[in-house]
Amino acid sequence: MEQILTVAAEALAESGYEAVSTNTIAARAGISPGSLYQFFANKEDIAHALAERYAAQLAELRTAAFDGADLPTLPLDQLIDAITGPLVEFNLANGGFKALFARPDLPPSLTDAVAPLHAALLGRVTALLSARAPGLAPEVVERTATVAIQLVRAMMPLIVAADGAERAALVGELRAVLHGYLEPVVG
Amino acid sequence: MEQILTVAAEALAESGYEAVSTNTIAARAGISPGSLYQFFANKEDIAHALAERYAAQLAELRTAAFDGADLPTLPLDQLIDAITGPLVEFNLANGGFKALFARPDLPPSLTDAVAPLHAALLGRVTALLSARAPGLAPEVVERTATVAIQLVRAMMPLIVAADGAERAALVGELRAVLHGYLEPVVG
DNA sequence: CGAAAATACGAGTTAGAGCTCGTGTTTCTC
């Protein structure tokens, strides 16, 4: 079942959600279409499970990477470095992530499937922002968090598509973007 | 034929590329499926023609809005205002635009169809950037332009989805993002 | 006006996707 999700993630990374057929996922997982549907009710359910697995992995990543550091008191550029670094690694290692997360116009069914993932991330970022800038109005915090997430979402496909020096340069650009945007608010 | 493209754009705005059927487009245009295929070879061809129409409209928009002003010498924040304003208007008026332009993982066929649109925009932004900062290395200019376009692409769906005060606030955020990113480079 | 060319039509074809279900195979229990 983990195996199925892993294969589905690979296929998603290559072709996108609509282009991947359930029969293809089954074949690549080495099982029959019938067996696939004993683990998942339908295609959307696969995406949903995958989104949850990604959410869990991101949560793990967070605790592993930032357990010691006191994020709210870190200088902004170090904070940004500490967050974007593992995030880029995660996106490189999980190509399917952006297929579920980075699309602005998912089919309505999928919107529901990935909503928890979005909500979890938004919650984390809002918490971090309000810890750093306690005076901010809640709606400003939420809007700032939404925009910051959106900026990362937008840059990640570029970063993943590039490699070598160009990728490193684009990671630098992502950090510059975040710094330029967040510095006036929570700097 | 313009009629078909207009209808197709509306349908795209509502449902996205894959979800819109050619028969639906034909029906909404008041013609039969057979007639549709006398104007366009296939579904991709419709998207291609629509992308070209958008490219032309954007070119018009540009000349109309900035004909008098001397963009390279304007202060950066005024430049950003002058560009983002009409761009937001355009996106609000043409909901189908983002369905073709803002998606990171278009099907390969569509990638070709919208490539000219991307190229045209990239060309315009690179020209503007190098006019403002003549000393920059070409690859830096191109990377900066790519990132700037990507930032606008990312923010536009948020802006279009919001309305009233929230939309205005998000436009402000877009401008803040662009300013924060571009100021160190071409400020 | 009438014939021919061009255009419009829409039911039908084809292909592929999601999904099912009767059958075969393995695994459990006594």
Add this chain to the structure above:
DNA sequence: GAGAAACACGAGCTCTAACTCGTATTTTCG
């Protein structure tokens, strides 16, 4: 070791979307 329960199988069902093609209609022009 035998019966039962759970699981796995994959050919095939169904539905939908892109696209076609023989026919009907309109337009063009001598």
